[in-house]
Amino acid sequence: MKLATLKDGTRDGKLVVVNDRLTYCTDASHIAPTLQAALDNWDQVAPKLELLAESLSHEAVPTLRFHEHDALSPLPRAYQWADGSAYVNHVELVRKARGAKMPESFWTDPLMYQGGSDTFLAPRDPITMGEEAWGIDMEGEIAVITGDVPMGATPEEALKAVRLILLVNDVSLRGLIPAELGKGFGFFQSKPSSAFSPVAVTPAELGDAWKDGKLHLPLHVDLNGAPFGRADAGVDMTFDFGQLIAHAAKTRPLGAGAVIGSGTVSNKLDGGPGKPVTEGGVGYSCIAEIRMIETIDTGEAKTPFLKFGDTVRIEMMDGEGHSIFGAIEQTVEKYQK
Amino acid sequence: MKLATLKDGTRDGKLVVVNDRLTYCTDASHIAPTLQAALDNWDQVAPKLELLAESLSHEAVPTLRFHEHDALSPLPRAYQWADGSAYVNHVELVRKARGAKMPESFWTDPLMYQGGSDTFLAPRDPITMGEEAWGIDMEGEIAVITGDVPMGATPEEALKAVRLILLVNDVSLRGLIPAELGKGFGFFQSKPSSAFSPVAVTPAELGDAWKDGKLHLPLHVDLNGAPFGRADAGVDMTFDFGQLIAHAAKTRPLGAGAVIGSGTVSNKLDGGPGKPVTEGGVGYSCIAEIRMIETIDTGEAKTPFLKFGDTVRIEMMDGEGHSIFGAIEQTVEKYQK
Numbered sequence: 001m002k003l004a005t006l007k008d009g010t011r012d013g014k015l016v017v018v019n020d021r022l023t024y025c026t027d028a029s030h031i032a033p034t035l036q037a038a039l040d041n042w043d044q045v046a047p048k049l050e051l052l053a054e055s056l057s058h059e060a061v062p063t064l065r066f067h068e069h070d071a072l073s074p075l076p077r078a079y080q081w082a083d084g085s086a087y088v089n090h091v092e093l094v095r096k097a098r099g100a101k102m103p104e105s106f107w108t109d110p111l112m113y114q115g116g117s118d119t120f121l122a123p124r125d126p127i128t129m130g131e132e133a134w135g136i137d138m139e140g141e142i143a144v145i146t147g148d149v150p151m152g153a154t155p156e157e158a159l160k161a162v163r164l165i166l167l168v169n170d171v172s173l174r175g176l177i178p179a180e181l182g183k184g185f186g187f188f189q190s191k192p193s194s195a196f197s198p199v200a201v202t203p204a205e206l207g208d209a210w211k212d213g214k215l216h217l218p219l220h221v222d223l224n225g226a227p228f229g230r231a232d233a234g235v236d237m238t239f240d241f242g243q244l245i246a247h248a249a250k251t252r253p254l255g256a257g258a259v260i261g262s263g264t265v266s267n268k269l270d271g272g273p274g275k276p277v278t279e280g281g282v283g284y285s286c287i288a289e290i291r292m293i294e295t296i297d298t299g300e301a302k303t304p305f306l307k308f309g310d311t312v313r314i315e316m317m318d319g320e321g322h323s324i325f326g327a328i329e330q331t332v333e334k335y336q337k
Numbered sequence: 338m339k340l341a342t343l344k345d346g347t348r349d350g351k352l353v354v355v356n357d358r359l360t361y362c363t364d365a366s367h368i369a370p371t372l373q374a375a376l377d378n379w380d381q382v383a384p385k386l387e388l389l390a391e392s393l394s395h396e397a398v399p400t401l402r403f404h405e406h407d408a409l410s411p412l413p414r415a416y417q418w419a420d421g422s423a424y425v426n427h428v429e430l431v432r433k434a435r436g437a438k439m440p441e442s443f444w445t446d447p448l449m450y451q452g453g454s455d456t457f458l459a460p461r462d463p464i465t466m467g468e469e470a471w472g473i474d475m476e477g478e479i480a481v482i483t484g485d486v487p488m489g490a491t492p493e494e495a496l497k498a499v500r501l502i503l504l505v506n507d508v509s510l511r512g513l514i515p516a517e518l519g520k521g522f523g524f525f526q527s528k529p530s531s532a533f534s535p536v537a538v539t540p541a542e543l544g545d546a547w548k549d550g551k552l553h554l555p556l557h558v559d560l561n562g563a564p565f566g567r568a569d570a571g572v573d574m575t576f577d578f579g580q581l582i583a584h585a586a587k588t589r590p591l592g593a594g595a596v597i598g599s600g601t602v603s604n605k606l607d608g609g610p611g612k613p614v615t616e617g618g619v620g621y622s623c624i625a626e627i628r629m630i631e632t633i634d635t636g637e638a639k640t641p642f643l644k645f646g647d648t649v650r651i652e653m654m655d656g657e658g659h660s661i662f663g664a665i666e667q668t669v670e671k672y673q674k
Contacts, residue, residue, distance in 0.1 A: 185518075251526045
């Protein structure tokens with residue numbers, strides 16, 4: 001089953017069920033007005049949505065053309081957004097580029113930051129920022145939306161709480177990160193509003209690609225129309241989503257509709273730091289990573305962070321080349337107050 | 338106007354208007370079903386709620402007895418919870434206790450952490466934790482709930498977005514903080530679910546006590562029935578709420594219903610580190626602070642963190658000794674899965 005939230009002038013939008021190919025949708029608001037409402041009462045609501053999805057596949061219900069640019073993020077605002085850093089390779093590279101050694105514990109104890117979730121961007125919204133000097137970067141990631149997770153859930157229990165899977169652009173302001181982390185309280189201004197894929201899908205919808213709490217497909221990240229990243233989200237993911245959710249729930253329960261991110265998808269490959277797509281590698285899911293590689297290789301970063309006018313596209317294809325979640329596509333713009 | 342959210346079996350509870358003395362309330366759900374719904378449409382809804390409050394004060398509407406233990410936190414779950422550390426004295430003491438110097442910039446650039454907001458505790462809920470060794474502590478704070486705040490708002494603009502004021506117990510796990518901050522991504526497991534006062538009030542309701550973006554009254558923090566803190570929330574607050582909100586909104590807008598905290602209320606007084614209530618001082622709003630004073634004075638902390646069975650009470654009185662927000666009162670319990 002594939003779900004989306006259409007713009008309707010309200011803060012939370014309107015829930016629709018979308019067909020497999022993302023060409024049609026049907027109003028689901030008689031079952032649950034919003035995705036959050038569906039998640040709040042998932043056991044009762046999901047079977048009805050599944051029936052509606054089945055009817056949609058037979059064109060047995062009224063259909064509308066589905067346009068990705070009509071969609072908000074599936075949860076336009078959420079009560080919880082916690083982002084892990086499960087591709088530890090990425091973290092090791094960050095440290096290496098600044099000459100620091102990564103603690104061994106990072107391989108066993110997940111890194112996770114508490115994100116803000118009140119103003120998610122729509123998948124086609126511009127990224128509006130005050131200054132290019134803030135070091136605007138995309139981070140292509142996988143995320144899951146959970147049901148209620150009790151405090152102290154094991155990774156196995158936590159994994160069963162995964163309701164939906166989607167993509168995220170965890171926009172980051174690299175120029176603001178060092179000073180902010182230096183203050184010791186983690187990210188705040190350096191992690192502005194994130195954007196999610198137009199469509200969120202159930203684990204069952206992903207078939208074999210969803211296995212062991214990981215999504216085993218390449219994440220397509222394009223920068224200004226050119227391939228920038230094709231890293232496989234199922235490769236080099238040190239912590240699966242069950243482990244990430246359990247980490248988030250160690251000292252508190254998680255409420256239905258919690259969004260948990262994977263962190264920037266990153267493949268090490270061949271024991272090395274990976275190669276750009278242009279050199280036959282799988283590339284990178286954020287600019288910071290290619291800059292680290294450049295720094296390690298040549299002593300200085302060459303690829304600039306995003307400039308006003310640049311466009312980022314994040315998408316994932318199934319085995320037949322069809323977009324699973326629709327595309328996040330965002331242009332960076334100067335913020336005008 | 339004073340607002341509360343009554344338990345009704347739903348996740349978001351039911352909105353009521355409460356009288357000045359917190360003895361009676363009246364159902365407001367025909368105006369807005371929940372506090373979030375009221376905040377989402379505040380300009381239209383607030384005048385109607387004010388009229389209802391006026392009617393309640395004349396007993397011209399059906400009334401119910403108001404029992405604080407029937408209340409959830411005013412927002413039982415929120416889309417944004419950002420907690421500042423505006424009493425810089427507190428931060429300086431933390432550093433001093435571990436022999437570190439606080440950067441000068443901390444006096445001009447607010448510290449703020451991104452909190453989790455999906456599972457706030459009710460004001461009388463127990464604090465259930467797995468281990469006493471986690472170093473369970475209360476933090477008595479003031480918080481505000483905002484309307485929509487545009488990105489880049491000035492402190493003056495931000496202050497105008499304050500809709501409601503309330504108290505918060507920002508539960509902290511001191512034993513987990515050093516390792517977590519050492520990882521560099523800020524608090525996560527060390528900041529479990531917070532609890533808020535039963536009642537949230539409008540700035541107008543506070544009269545002269547709400548001035549210059551600060552609440553000028555002592556915060557009562559009791560531990561096991563004995564006075565522990567009486568620090569004045571209007572004293573030594575380096576950053577007012579306008580500055581805190583503007584800090585949170587630098588790189589993103591804030592959505593209606595964002596909760597912004599002051600950080601632990603702390604008074605330096607007389608240029609010194611303050612004194613316990615038992616020695617005639619105003620005491621402390623968290624255990625960590627008295628432990629720091631003890632460490633600075635005698636080389637070791639004596640006051641233990643919270644143990645299972647301990648009770649914390651956080652409240653604020655008006656000039657006549659009446660509780661303004663009702664009391665947060667929580668007993669610490671061992672978590673049983």
